[in-house]
Amino acid sequence: MIANYGYKDGSGEYFITIDTEKCNRCKKCVEACPFGVMAVGEDMNDPLSDQEVAYVTEAERKRIKYTCAPCKPTNETIPPCIKACKMDAITHSW
Amino acid sequence: MxxxxxxxxxxxxxxxxxxxxxxxxxxxxxxxxxxxxxxxxxxxxxxxxxxxxxxxxxxxxxxxxxxxxxxxxxxxxxxxxxxxxxxxxxxxxxxxxxxxxxxxxxxxxxxxxFMYGPTIRTILDMGGQDCKAIHCDERGKVTKFLMNDKCAAGTGRGMEVFADLLGVSINDVGDLSFDIDKEPQPVSSTCVVYAKTEATGLLREGWPKNKVLAAYCSAMAHRIMTLLERIGVEEDFAITGGIAKNKGVVKRLEKEVSIKIIKTSKYDPxxxxxxxxxxxxxxxxxxxxx
Incomplete structure (x- = not known):
């Protein structure tokens, strides 16, 4: 499943995309994120599956533009969550 | 009173x-x-x-x-x-x-x-205060999704505000928005607050109600299209939620995505x-x- 967490508002599009097929539940992204944006747990959008996946926490989904800003000082910097994911399951839209 | x-x-x-x-x-x-x-x-x-x-x-x-x-x-x-x-x-x-x-x-x-059958691949839920675009497989399992629940622009609640502003029953908005001479430019923002201000201005300029409705419906269709672009539209395509009943938005969206048949169901969407x-x-x- 390609899960897009985030929002689009008047200032732009802010989505963190997680490819749950690639996710191996290693929790490296959870450890790497200094602000608690990432979590690993039950797949809320696939209730009949028992497999855990990475997701963006409910509280952060509406403010990732601000929460993630310190990890994006320049366009060349790779945010720690993306760097930590050996499976290349995480991408940012902005 | x-x-x-x-x-x-x-x-x-x-x-x-x-x-x-x-x-x-x-x-x-x-x-x-x-x-x-x-x-x-x-x-x-x-x-x-x-x-x-x-x-x-x-x-x-x-x-x-x-x-x-x-x-x-x-x-x-x-x-x-x-x-x-x-x-x-x-x-x-x-x-x-x-x-x-x-x-x-x-x-x-x-x-x-269940409602639209196993051939359905894209479902757009246009709710009261949010909008979700979902891709699913033939068993109805989610394969891709995008949700926008931070901003209520272009949702059902916005349409309610417009119906009230123009004094038109929300059930008639769709039909009336096509009762116009020429399709107007969409309002420049779907943000309910900005769009309301803009619509008030247009009414003062002498625009008829129907033309204002057309401008709002088309802005809404366009906004949804920009959201859909992120995940793409695969046929068959259906809309759920209250806005599915609003022809003014649905017909204009059909035009924007250039998919003719948006599937319908005999049940309430x-x-x-x-x-x-x-x-x-x-x-x-x-x-x-x-």
């Missing part, structure tokens, strides 16, 4: 399957408590037995209860008859008689699959979430029995 007519008030609906007797069957239910509307759906085994769709009040547990009571009206069913109930939507954790809460994303895919929840309730009940 005379009461102001409630132009925003959309038609609530209720339905019972006339040829079905629930007795001796497994009864499962789904309740979708949304920001604007609440639905309750009852299944008898795997068949749709009854549903109700009504406005959400200020209290989520109460809205869930009211919708369920309305769906059960004249059926002799009571809450203890429900073998398993799943809650979904904005107020999903506040459904007092439910055993589990499941996200709207999963429920709309599952409900859409607002029940998709609750229907999905009821189908999950049945699946979870069966899983528990094994």
């Amino acid at each position: 005379a009461d102001k007519p409630e132009y925003w008030r959309w038609t609530e609906s209720r339905w019972t399957n006339p040829g079905l007797d629930w007795k001796g069957k497994v009864i499962t239910a789904g309740v979708d408590v949304g920001s604007v509307s609440s639905q309750a759906v009852i299944l008898a085994d795997v068949e749709l037995y009854a549903y109700a769709n009504m406005r959400t009040g200020s209290d989520s547990p109460d809205s869930a209860m009211k919708a369920m009571n309305w769906a059960m009206k004249d059926t002799n069913l009571t809450i203890p008859d429900l073998a398993y109930t799943v809650g979904t939507g904005y107020g999903r954790v506040n459904v007092p008689f439910s055993q589990r809460a499941i996200t709207e994303i999963a429920c709309h895919a599952r409900g859409g699959n 607002q029940i998709a979430g609750a229907l999905g929840a009821a189908l999950f309730a049945k699946a979870l009940y069966d899983k528990g029995k094994k």
